[in-house]
Amino acid sequence: xxxxxxFISALTAIMxxxxxxxxxxxxxxxxxxxxxxKIAGLTLRxxxxxxSLTLDIEQYLKLRSVNELLHTENLRLLKENERYxxxxxxxxxxxxxxxxxxxxxxxxxxxxANSTNKLHNFxxxxxxxxxxxKRDMGVISSGGIVGIVTAVSTNYSHxxxxxxxxxxxxxxxxATGVFGxxxxxxxxxxxxxxxxxxxHKEFTIGDTVFTSGFSSIYPPDIPLGTVRxxxxxxxxxxxxxxxxxxxxxxxxxxxxxxxxxxxELDNLTKK
Amino acid sequence: MRKTNNLTLFFLFAxxxxxxxTIIDFGPIxxxxxxxxxxxxxxxxxxxxxxxxxxxxxxxxxxxxxHSLAGINSAAALVMxxxxxxxxxxxxxxxxxxYQSRPGMRELGVQRFVFYxxxxxxxxxxxxxxxxxxxxxxxxxxxxxxxVSLIINLLLIIxxxxxxxxxxxx
Numbered sequence: 001x002x003x004x005x006x007f008i009s010a011l012t013a014i015m016x017x018x019x020x021x022x023x024x025x026x027x028x029x030x031x032x033x034x035x036x037x038k039i040a041g042l043t044l045r046x047x048x049x050x051x052s053l054t055l056d057i058e059q060y061l062k063l064r065s066v067n068e069l070l071h072t073e074n075l076r077l078l079k080e081n082e083r084y085x086x087x088x089x090x091x092x093x094x095x096x097x098x099x100x101x102x103x104x105x106x107x108x109x110x111x112x113a114n115s116t117n118k119l120h121n122f123x124x125x126x127x128x129x130x131x132x133x134k135r136d137m138g139v140i141s142s143g144g145i146v147g148i149v150t151a152v153s154t155n156y157s158h159x160x161x162x163x164x165x166x167x168x169x170x171x172x173x174x175a176t177g178v179f180g181x182x183x184x185x186x187x188x189x190x191x192x193x194x195x196x197x198x199x200h201k202e203f204t205i206g207d208t209v210f211t212s213g214f215s216s217i218y219p220p221d222i223p224l225g226t227v228r229x230x231x232x233x234x235x236x237x238x239x240x241x242x243x244x245x246x247x248x249x250x251x252x253x254x255x256x257x258x259x260x261x262x263x264e265l266d267n268l269t270k271k
Numbered sequence: 272m273r274k275t276n277n278l279t280l281f282f283l284f285a286x287x288x289x290x291x292x293t294i295i296d297f298g299p300i301x302x303x304x305x306x307x308x309x310x311x312x313x314x315x316x317x318x319x320x321x322x323x324x325x326x327x328x329x330x331x332x333x334x335x336x337x338h339s340l341a342g343i344n345s346a347a348a349l350v351m352x353x354x355x356x357x358x359x360x361x362x363x364x365x366x367x368x369x370y371q372s373r374p375g376m377r378e379l380g381v382q383r384f385v386f387y388x389x390x391x392x393x394x395x396x397x398x399x400x401x402x403x404x405x406x407x408x409x410x411x412x413x414x415x416x417x418x419v420s421l422i423i424n425l426l427l428i429i430x431x432x433x434x435x436x437x438x439x440x441x
Binding site: 009010012013016017020021023024025026027028030031034038039 | 318319320323324327330334340341342343345346349350353402405
């Protein structure tokens with residue numbers, strides 16, 4: 001037996017009120033055309049708001065799978081892009097530098113550990129030797145470069161993040177094509193410094209910076225960031241602050257870059 | 272005994288309301304509503320459940336036998352009944368609350384009776400007018416209707432209270 005408390009009494013009174021008020025409103029809607037139209041409009045608005053809310057929740061819950069789907073699609077497009085580049089190079093007989101637009105393929109991977117708050121940050125990926133990952137392979141994502149593979153086990157690989165004081169990547173300013181090393185100087189995860197840009201070269205704030213492709217690690221023309229500000233160094237060089245596109249704090253899906261002609265290139269440089 | 276008394280008063284008030292609604296026609300500026308007096312003076316601080324059931328029954332009968340929109344009076348009376356006990360507690364002086372007595376003009380005094388009935392009637396009328404127009408878009412037309420109805424109905428209720436209840440209990 002439960003005791004009738006003031007709370008239960010108030011609750012039942014409210015329930016009774018709602019029931020009786022609903023009956024009254026049902027009678028109103030049955031008889032009044034104006035009220036009927038108004039209530040129908042109100043119900044429609046409520047339904048729309050409710051379905052919009054459930055849709056938002058559903059979409060939010062699906063975000064991870066959508067993200068993975070996008071990553072797969074991105075990877076497919078990257079591969080397709082590389083195929084077209086190779087095809088274009090083979091057709092373009094005037095091209096001098098064929099090696100750099102050659103076959104790059106990609107291995108999709110997920111980040112399982114990522115540090116961003118140190119001066120020497122690292123990343124661990126869920127792909128290793130078993131998936132074809134090797135040392136010195138580049139790692140990229142849709143936001144730009146991520147780092148370089150330094151150690152590989154059967155199923156995992158260790159990556160030195162670009163957020164590392166020793167890391168440098170050859171980059172060029174899109175508008176002029178002038179290039180130099182872009183270095184992370186530990187001043188925040190959003191910024192890097194593009195160095196050794198000759199003083200006579202012109203560029204504007206907001207110009208996009210891409211990978212130059214002058215290495216066997218990263219493919220060319222990967223957007224890295226935009227020019228934010230610059231300063232003169234020693235009267236002969238610009239030092240440019242670049243706002244990176246890459247958000248290292250929310251990285252999840254990445255692509256490991258496989259340069260299919262790396263061995264050939266390495267052998268050539270050894271000779 | 273009280274139930275019989277309540278039932279008799281219920282039918283008398285319903286009948287009065289029906290007759291007045293048929294006789295009085297001032298167009299859209301005024302709607303007659305005297306039945307709230309029955310609901311408001313049944314018993315001091317009666318249970319909300321019984322207030323709600325009586326309010327629904329009275330509203331239903333009034334809606335059925337007058338030309339008003341079915342459900343409109345019951346909906347308005349229900350909202351008034353829900354707030355009835357709270358307003359009554361505000362009207363009573365501290366320690367004066369007698370749960371058994373009828374909260375009439377004699378028991379409450381003129382000022383507090385007018386406050387209690389006026390505020391309850393205001394809630395009833397506001398709900399009624401809002402359901403009629405379903406929103407605030409016709410506020411300019413509804414405000415005079417609300418004010419006129421509230422004043423006249425309050426006067427009618429005071430007259431009924433003075434004529435039939437105040438005197439008999441002396």
